Amino acid sequence: MLILEQWINGLALGGVYALIALGFTLIFGVLKLFHMAHGDVFMFTGYIVVSIVVFAFGGLPFFVVLLIAMAVASLLGMAVERVAFRPYRQSDEIIPLISGIGMSLILQNLALLIWGPGQINYSFNVGIGNVSFGGIQITGIRLVILAASIVIVLIFNYWLYRTRTGRAVRATAADPQTASMMGIRPELIILLTFGVGSALAGAATALVGALYGAIYPALGFSMGLKAFAASILGGLGNMTGAVVGGLLLGVLEVFTASYINVAYQDAIAMGIMILVLLIRPNGLLGKAVEDKL
């Protein structure tokens, strides 16, 4: 029955990757831009949430922590958009990419400056103890992560595919100029995209925080890399692909850690990603990448 536990652990971790990858994919879809500082928004949000929530007002319900993290990340993401990307809208596409890398470094160094280089440990109380049935033991945290990821992905999906604003986002992603001729303001949609995409990363911040209870300045880089890998694995620009890629990556890591060696988990996950891309260059669910890229 250990294998069932591993599946749940893997899917919980994968759910977190999926949330980050979804935001990354959404932003890529609208701006055709790799948001290189997406993982750092995740990291910086973590520091702010830990500082405010854990140390200033300890003992908030986890649901509230989750909402605060989403709000903080959303504001941070929109600020990043304004500072790092908006000024370069008309520039060659390499410029915002580099500007994003610059923003990533700035956020990492700001975190170093404010909170220091060491790892900060904390814990969020998710309010659910361990659950055991039929000989399996699952930590309450993982169930909360899994449930929260599913609910957030479903809400996001509803927003993107069933609401007027979601339609405007997809129309803008497809053709910003024509979308503007329908009365849609592309700049507003871009800002909103960063707000929503970063809120998803903020949710992941709270969930990962509940899982690991540790944060350090380089955490964003590795998370950003995994979200990037998950998006590519699933098929760049494809929302379902981002979720599938994230879940797959999480499961792969957990299985590698428990059956092979935890030290190899990144190597094997990335190795499998490379293999998938050799067979399907556009990812599992991807179609041909636009030449705009």
Next chain:
Amino acid sequence: MLELHDLTIRYDAGDVVRDVNMTIRQGEIVGLIGSNGAGKTSIMKTISGLVKPRSGRILFAGQDITGTAPSAVPRLGISHVPEGRRIFGDLTVEENLLVGAYRHGRGTHAAELERVYGLFPILAERRKQRAGNMSGGEQQMLAIGRALMARPSFLILDEPSLGLAPLVIRSVFQMIREIHREGMTILLVEQNVELALRHVDRSYVIQSGEIVLEGTPEELRAREGIMDAYLGTGEKH
């Protein structure tokens, strides 16, 4: 209803449109014909706010709308069916139409949908289908339907015949006539001179960025020699 006064448009390479004057009165269907690269699409894009003119003014319903942001133009009552249709291929047919009604805010837009589906029954049949999978003619109808969803008082049609088979062109133009009969003021941009002259009340002829002729189809046909010189249509008849 729409007036262009001394409109000059310049891109990096130089003037593409020089001192263009045009007037379209309410209820008219007016053509703008000219060969490829004459500046037709640049004029349309300027009306839609996508291109800022170098000089000149655009008046709509007596109001100066020069330099209005593209996203504000639909609110004035101007809808633009762009060259090459530019439908949102990954969205369904109905979603495309609903995006067309974006300027009206939230709601189901049932009345507008019903009207467009009434005009183009094929779109009702395909409502749940991915728009990019439809034929060129169906996509053109969708592009027109999407523009109508905004309930415009003025419709710009940029090369609606482009890339369509003759039979399909006929049905698209039947729909355009139908929409015009219902009271829509239309500015029709066409490369296909014969086709345009069959359907318009009046037409302007543009060549190398300047309006060189203006008149009813009869007047323009009567000056066939000049038309041929400007448009190079002589060989075909």
